[in-house]
Structure formats: C-alpha cells, structure tokens
Amino acid sequence: MKTIAGISAIILLIACNSKINTNQFNQKTLSEMENETNDTATLGQGCFWCAQAIFSDLKGVREVRAGFSGGKLTNPTYEEVCDGNTGHAEVVQIIYDPKQISYTELLEVFWKTHDPTTLNRQGADIGTQYRSVIFYHTAQQKDTALLYIEKLNKSGAFTKKIVTEVLPFTVFYEAEEYHQDYFRKNPENSYCQIVIGPKIEKFEKVFAGKLK
Numbered sequence: 001m002k003t004i005a006g007i008s009a010i011i012l013l014i015a016c017n018s019k020i021n022t023n024q025f026n027q028k029t030l031s032e033m034e035n036e037t038n039d040t041a042t043l044g045q046g047c048f049w050c051a052q053a054i055f056s057d058l059k060g061v062r063e064v065r066a067g068f069s070g071g072k073l074t075n076p077t078y079e080e081v082c083d084g085n086t087g088h089a090e091v092v093q094i095i096y097d098p099k100q101i102s103y104t105e106l107l108e109v110f111w112k113t114h115d116p117t118t119l120n121r122q123g124a125d126i127g128t129q130y131r132s133v134i135f136y137h138t139a140q141q142k143d144t145a146l147l148y149i150e151k152l153n154k155s156g157a158f159t160k161k162i163v164t165e166v167l168p169f170t171v172f173y174e175a176e177e178y179h180q181d182y183f184r185k186n187p188e189n190s191y192c193q194i195v196i197g198p199k200i201e202k203f204e205k206v207f208a209g210k211l212k
Contacts, residue, residue: 007111007157038062039098041106042069042135042169044089045114046122050196051092053183054113054203057211060100065093066182067174069135070167078176084127091135093172101210103141107148109210110134113203117160123195132162135169142166 045051048066056064068076071087081088094106114122116132136142145166153162182189183196204211 007108007152037097037099038095039103040137041094041096041103041141042091042137042172043094043106043110044069044091044131044133044135045110045116046090046125046130046132047195048090048092048175048179049182049192050199051090051113052181053196053200054109055092055094055106056181057204058096058101058106058109058207059210059212060097061094061212062097063095065172065174066179067091067093067172068129069093069169069172070133075173078179081129082127084129086129088129088173089131089133090129090175091133091172093174104144104148105210107134107145109203109207111148111152112206113199116162116164117158119163132164134164134166136166137169142168 043051043055052064052066055061067090068081068086068088069091070089071081073080073086073088076086076088080086081090096106114132118132120126120128120131122130122132134141134145136145145164149162149164149166152158183192183200186192
C-alpha cells in the first residue's frame with residue numbers, strides 16, 4: 001500500500017528545500033510547564049491508544065495525551081464520541097522539543113503508522129471519530145502538512161489519494177484518565193495484543209534510531 005522509502009525521501013526534500021520554518025511556535029505543555037522550547041502538535045490517526053503509544057516513544061517528545069478535537073460538543077465523553085455524532089476525532093496532543101525532533105519528523109511518523117487513504121476508518125475501527133486529521137497550531141504547521149500531502153500524492157508513495165484533513169486547531173478535550181497510556185497499562189487486552197502490539201513492533205523497527 002505504501003512505500004516507506006518514498007515517504008522518507010519526501011521528508012528530506014521538505015527539510016532541505018522548503019522555506020517553511022516549523023520550529024517557531026511556542027506553547028505551554030498540558031501540565032502547564034512554561035518552557036519556551038516546547039511546541040505542540042495535534043494529530044488524529046484512528047484509535048488514540050495506538051497513537052499515544054507510538055509518539056510517546058520518540059526522542060524529543062515530552063508529553064502525549066489522548067483526547068478529542070474537531071467537534072462542536074463541549075467536554076465530550078468517550079461514549080459520546082463513539083456514537084459518531086459529535087464531530088470530534090480521537091487525537092493525541094503532543095508536546096515536543098523542536099531542538100530534538102521537528103514537526104516534519106512527527107509527520108513522517110504520522111504517515112508511516114496509519115493509512116491516510118481510508119476515509120473515516122482505520123482497520124476495523126470505523127466512524128468519523130477515527131478519521132485521519134491534522135489540526136495545525138500555526139501557519140507554518142499548515143503549510144508543512146499541505147506540502148507533505150502534495151508531495152506524497154505526486155510521489156505515488158500511496159496507491160490511493162490521501163484523505164487526511166488539515167484543519168485549524170481550536171480546542172483539545174482530554175479523554176478520561178483510564179484512556180491515558182492505555183497500551184502500557186493494559187498489555188493483556190485483546191485489542192492491544194492483536195492490533196496495537198504488531199503496529200508498535202513495526203514502528204520500533206522503522207524508527208529505531210529515534211526512540212527514547
């Protein structure tokens with residue numbers, strides 16, 4: 001379905017040739033640490049249990065929280081989002097140090113760890129809450145994401161057109177505490193073993209040099 005080498009080649013092209021600076025936006029962490037070196041990324045790629053486990057393992061990532069974004073309902077519960085009528089997507093809010101890992105590198109992980117060509121679906125998880133989406137915090141993040149999608153579509157790295165939404169960030173609602181670090185806390189769960197485990201193993205092989 002996808003060519004990992006093709007995605008890696010595009011990240012190099014963007015990093016070397018683009019005038020976009022993805023390291024200028026500063027924001028407080030979710031734990032309200034005031035550190036001017038931290039940036040924030042908000043990404044949705046299906047089940048947030050898996051996404052949180054993946055991004056938490058990267059060098060330069062300080063904190064990852066699972067939650068919801070993109071809908072109209074205030075303070076939604078997990079059950080409400082699962083109904084598929086809130087407009088929210090399951091996302092992860094990533095606090096990272098751009099001196100150690102760039103936004104473009106985070107997007108590389110994003111593209112390689114889910115299928116951005118399936119609309120409102122990741123595997124057996126079906127619904128708008130599982131859509132592929134990037135919520136940008138700055139104009140630089142928006143431009144970087146759109147450029148990346150354009151290059152990927154032209155490269156043929158995926159056999160189908162990318163359907164990932166690129167939308168302005170508005171608000172992040174943190175999911176219930178039992179969802180946080182779910183994979184680490186529930187290794188015996190069947191979903192963790194059958195779905196998340198194999199994906200994590202593949203991720204760790206591909207990004208071995210970028211792990212904590």
